[in-house]
Amino acid sequence: MVGTIRVGIGGWTYEPWRGTFFPDKWPHAKELDYAASKLTAIEVNGTYYSSQKPATFAKWGKAVPDGFKFALKASRYCTNRKVLAEAGESIARFCGQGIVELGDRLGPILWQFMATKKFAADDFEAFLKLLPGSRDGVPLDHVVDVRHESFACPEFVALARAAGVAICHTDSADYPAIGDATGPLRYARLMRTVEAEATGYATDAIANWVNVARGWAEGRGDDLFPKADETPGKDMPRDAYLFYISGAKVRAPQAAMATIERLTASSFPRS
Template sequence: MSSGSIRVGIGGWTYEPWRGGAFYPEGLPQKRELEYAGQHLTAIEINATYYGRQKAESFANWAAAVPEGFRFSLKASRFCTNRKVLADGAESIEKFLTQGFTRLDDRLGPILWQFMATKHFDREDFARFLDLLPDAQDGTALRHALEVRHESFRDPAFIDLARSRNMAVVFADHDQFPQIDERTADFSYARLQRATADCPTGYDEKALDRWADKAREWSKGGDAYVFFISGAKERNPAAGQALIARLN
């Protein structure tokens, strides 16, 4: 594995508390919020794809709004992952994959497959599910990140499955979810979810220094994606910018 780029971002770009000077300047038209976010961050996790299909033209427009080098990750449809038998999700997976997100072109980052906190690890079912995730779509290479949120996934068999398919296991900075820090792919994916409202940058100086060091460590094995998600969501853009400043 070779060293890679570090991209830092947030979840989505339309959030009322970010307006009026908190992140977006006072008076900035909402139609220009993505453009602004693209100038101050280096990645965004698209959440809308979790709830429903998007138009191919929307993906093309989003790609055009951000600069070269920026990446969007996509949260896979809940209809693919929120089911009793994962291997039965082929139709939902196909529907998700064919909505036109390859129109993001070189702005396309990893696809995030997030599983419910109640979902237990079943090796056979999970292996069959992973077999449904292709390496490419419409001629575009795909990267897959797996966010598991039940302690049963602390299993060498799960790590082996992910590694055998070059899929990243998401590192979750969260009180209730397992923190699995295993290199299973030629990229890494972290979701930092402990931002606090009483800190202007969500995480304090020492914590941000630690995450900068950790991001550099992850990037030694390939591209690293670090997203500030949930927690005190109003602080996440400031947290992302503070981390980018340290990495630069």
Template sequence: MAESKSGKIYVGIGGWTFEPWRGTFYPDKLSQKRELEYASQHLTSIEVNGTYYGSQKPESFRKWHDETPEGFVFSLKGPRFATNRKELALGKESVERFLASGILELKDKLGPLNWQFMETKKFEPEDFEAFLKFLPESVEGRKLRHVVEVRNDSFAAPDFVELARKHKVAFVTAGDSKFPQIADVSTDFVYLRIMGTEEKHKKGYSEAELDAWAKRAKTYASGKVPSDLKRVSDKDAKAEPRDVYLYVISGHKELNPSAAMALIERLK
């Protein structure tokens, strides 16, 4: 975990179970049962995709907590049953079920909850606000951080940014992908998902590209917005300390751990 004068910066990947990482990221003879332990010693966060497709048992969250070092955090994807709806206002029960599924067993290692929407889901202010109202600031005394991952160009609008600010919810800033890039900030943390790793680079990205993303993360952590990313609102959020969560996702997935570790090294 890298710290600036303002926020903390966490860098990681999506999940920890991926066969091509065995023998590349993971040592050849490492037991699969120890892959999370190993990954958490080389990264500072992991985004869990499995919670998007189905519920996990409280015992699993407890196990993840115990297998990872102090300071490590997990980002969990909210269930698709809550977000893949024509009418988001009907997703309250799915949200509540997820929040009560045992995620608090992660304790201080519980990071942001990523509510991912399909590319076909368009911005309809009233319906989307109904969903945001389902997202509590805390559960059982544990503060929660919510982030919405919107993938339709209709969300690249000032009204969406203001709605997120009103409800103190972050939104994913996409990098190197076809999804809309919304670099504005809306709350006390920033969530980046970069998707451009390529096989031709040993670390997934060129050295210059790694330098650029490290610089952007530091800029966000200092309370500013990187000037080379696309904003959609001309209204500035208050410049204040912000934690940053940066995940290397998709692209040439085999090299994502290498890219994440290279970024961590730059942020030391």
């Protein structure tokens, strides 16, 4: 048994994608439908800045095919605070806004922290304990995206592992890349797309990320990257998410589609 690999981008509304990803004159109202026909996941950034209505989540869920997943970036009011242990009300508000209306299209929730946020063990442990395992009977999977080097330590990894929360692996020159397996899934944000490359990432780099994702899905991914904690995680197949999310954003869809094409050619489950 292997996990499923899903590949996508951040959002689906970006003006430079018109004519480069979306066909010319493609209606704005159908952008999600088109993106979902080419990709297998999307990370929603809008939920970081503002809440949505239950009907909006339901509409998104109906616009995408079976097997497609939305990763939701949690509200900034949950993570951009001095004392994380005091985030309970904001976390409850975010999870209670109607996200379960996505049904089986609901993927992981990404909790992103500012690059200035340093690791404080007691406070971060208290935050992890606030993350609900389910909402209205719907299981919730959580991913933490930490951006300060102080998190690259065994104590942080141990806390995430004990909480069953995944650590986002970031491919970036600016943020730490923590390779430890801690939760039931693997999640990567790939931030090095360049406009000069037709597919955003070079062909060999895309091939490498396909191999990484396959390793994660097959349960052999805990030795692919340097780890902050030398204690190995449980070797098990995990669903894997790859999001081309930053850098030359105009090339993100091409990078994602090239990755999906390579996965399809190798007959590996991708959705």
